[in-house]
Amino acid sequence: MVLPSGFTVPPLPALAVLLAGVAAVAFALARVRPPFTDRTVLAFAPWMALGSAAYVCHQLALLPSIAMPFASAPAVYGSTFVVAVAVWLGARRTAAPKRVLAGIGLLALSAPVALALHYGMSEGTLSPLWPLLALLVACILGVVCWIGLRRVRTADARVVDGAGALVIFGHALDAATTAVGVDVLGFGEQTPLSRLIMEFAAGLPTAPVLGVGWLFVVVKLVVAVAVVLLLADYVREAPTEGFLLLALVAAVGLGPGAHNLLLFAVAAA
Template identity: 85%
Template sequence: MVLPSGFTVPPLPALAVLLAGVAAAAVALARERPPLTDRTVLAFAPWMALGSAAYVCYQLDLLPAAVTPFASAPAVYGSTFVVAVAVWLGARRTDSPKRVLAGVGLLALSVPVALTARYGTMNDSFAPLWPLFALLAGFLLGAVCWVALRRFRPADARAVDGAGALVLFGHALDAATTAVGVDALGFGEQTPLSRLVMEFAAGLPTAPTLGVGWLFVLVKLAVAVAVVALLADYVREAPTEGFLLLALVAAVGLGPGAHNLLLFTVATP
């Protein structure tokens, strides 16, 4: 998945509040222009997963009515952006801004994770085995891609540093969870381009034994490695802008991967 399906527009009052918040956050960033480094991108990792985790709670109807409009998709990504920017700018006034940013993000992420786990336990639908396998596979695949990048493009790997590694892990997680969801758990793929790749794989002789997700995994990882390598020059020339692009690319992988991981733990097709 690149983005969760089921996008809805929130009611007009909530939409107005959200747009005002996004505008205020954007103005604050433009005024302060905080530098963005690879460590800052890593500190934002919990926030990249937070929006998707909150969206899972929205899908499962676990949120209070006042919060629900701000947790639908795509509104939840704007809501997360506003809160993350506020925390980031506030953290910059502390002695350990990156630790504060990451710590608050982890605490915020723990709320939808706990709500989802409680839902699964109460409804006897808590089934973490396959999601855990997908998580481990994501770590392994991301590590393999990072080692390959360091081996064959060492200068690029040094330039992107931890932010590049996060991109590879995020997209490896998305690829692994999507493949597990389709081949092992019976979920359907909602993204048209990803679905085309899987439909092509379904026509190959390997489909009865390997399923259809393996080709999507290979394509996804190849694209992720290529994008990281291409952005390395941009990072060297304009670090803040380059790391911002890496953060966005990481979020496009890590967010959907976290969504799949959490939803598959408690939901059935």
């Protein structure tokens, strides 16, 4: 398996509600078939982080008992999907659907973030320095990779546009926060595949100086750039499906990265 540990199945009543919600929004999407562009991917970015922030609150037991099953992993991804798609479909009735989708996502994201930060302050565990440094490194790495991609594969970069940039930043954030968490803050890596990469790095001569996270950073960035390039042709042929795949790839990086960023800032290892 390559899934992180800690995944649990919610109680049957909550699972039934969640599956019904997923089925309902999936049916609505199939009927409406709204266009999905690079700007739509960017508008969903706050929602990608929302699920991770809610999961942090679940880990810290900060949510009401009725909400806890819906914020566990992997149920939180289904819960976020249901709410985000419902908001998206409703936002399409407005004059600026993408702005409405992004704006509501940012407002929704602020709630679990504020709750987690309040926990960190009240418990005396708030320590944002290293997470913020990881965010800075992720921004730098993301910008460098994106600029390099635009210069080397200009046509492909133009096709994927902002969605491609979000993919690279999301995976840079996941990589940088994971490296900081493992090498500096003493957190363990839960994903078996990532753990294997770090165990390999631990056996290299560079381990005493560079730690074990650097190789994970390199692998993540190389894979992210490669996936963006591979999907560029698909976006040309089928834009809606191509950008949908880019959104999924972005979520796989941005979600864990946002989770690490918030958890490391408010909870000591």
